[in-house]
Amino acid sequence: MALFISFEGGEGSGKSTQAQLLEERLRRLGAPVVSVHEPGTTHLGLYLRKWLKQGRPFDSELAEFLLFASARAELVSQIVQPSLNQGTIVLADRFSDSSVAYQGYGRGLPIKLIDEINTEATGGITPDITFLLDCPPKVGLTRVGASFQLKLFDSPGSAKPVRESEGTRFEQEPIHFHENVRSGFRILAEKAPERWRVVDATLQAGEISDIVWEDVEAALGRPAEENGHGPRNGILPGISTQSALHAHTV
Numbered sequence: 001m002a003l004f005i006s007f008e009g010g011e012g013s014g015k016s017t018q019a020q021l022l023e024e025r026l027r028r029l030g031a032p033v034v035s036v037h038e039p040g041t042t043h044l045g046l047y048l049r050k051w052l053k054q055g056r057p058f059d060s061e062l063a064e065f066l067l068f069a070s071a072r073a074e075l076v077s078q079i080v081q082p083s084l085n086q087g088t089i090v091l092a093d094r095f096s097d098s099s100v101a102y103q104g105y106g107r108g109l110p111i112k113l114i115d116e117i118n119t120e121a122t123g124g125i126t127p128d129i130t131f132l133l134d135c136p137p138k139v140g141l142t143r144v145g146a147s148f149q150l151k152l153f154d155s156p157g158s159a160k161p162v163r164e165s166e167g168t169r170f171e172q173e174p175i176h177f178h179e180n181v182r183s184g185f186r187i188l189a190e191k192a193p194e195r196w197r198v199v200d201a202t203l204q205a206g207e208i209s210d211i212v213w214e215d216v217e218a219a220l221g222r223p224a225e226e227n228g229h230g231p232r233n234g235i236l237p238g239i240s241t242q243s244a245l246h247a248h249t250v
């Protein structure tokens with residue numbers, strides 16, 4: 001049974017942690033699963049990720065968005081769509097919604113433009129479930145080691161790019177940027193509650209994983225067990241035990 005699940009949220013909200021925990025749980029059940037992250041996973045995505053991580057500023061916010069959209073188009077074409085066609089569960093660590101939140105609500109590009117280009121880039125593919133790891137920016141940024149930047153950026157105009165070799169360009173943004181991104185994600189979740197699950201990202205990672213698992217089980221047609229959410233040895237109905245498409249993952 002093909003299922004497309006994305007994890008969204010601000011910096012350090014726990015997206016990668018939860019994607020990995022979910023992948024492990026699904027693999028233990030023998031479910032075919034492939035994980036992707038944005039930008040990355042494909043050769044083009046990794047190339048762009050490396051470039052973006054250098055933290056060099058763009059003159060054009062549109063140029064920045066188009067780079068993300070370009071990586072997304074390649075990711076969908078090369079991995080997401082073929083995997084879904086084969087009945088594989090796809091876990092995405094960020095997807096189109098990140099552009100709406102960061103380049104739209106964060107940078108101020110028109111949401112309509114972002115939606116249109118996202119639709120072109122993805123062929124209209126939308127996740128079946130999107131988990132929003134809703135996190136106060138200071139908590140997330142501190143987790144990823146950007147606490148010293150918070151001090152810098154709390155006073156407007158005093159910002160200087162730091163951490164050239166680590167982190168992302170967004171970690172270097174002032175705190176109000178991250179607040180706007182967080183609000184943007186929450187607006188998206190409110191607009192489409194049938195797709196979004198908003199999870200308190202300040203809970204323990206294990207607790208969040210259990211919440212995620214309960215929803216995923218329900219989506220796969222297998223209710224959560226009464227005694228908790230631990231992994232089981234069974235095979236999910238409708239899921240074949242074919243090995244996951246590691247070969248597609250770069």
Ligand SMILES: Nc1ncnc2c1ncn2[C@@H]1O[C@H](COP(=O)(O)OP(=O)(O)OP(=O)(O)O)[C@@H](O)[C@H]1O
Pocket residue numbers: 009010011012013014015016017018143144201202203204205206208
């Ligand atoms: N629920 C949690 N509580 C406390 N710490 C957490 C939690 N989830 C993840 N972490 C830790 O916070 C840090 C960031 O987690 P993770 O890399 O999963 O976040 P992310 O959203 O993928 O970050 P990024 O935006 O940088 O990709 C890691 O050190 C991770 O171990």
Ligand SMILES: [Mg+2]
Pocket residue numbers: 015016017093
């Ligand atoms: Mg991550």
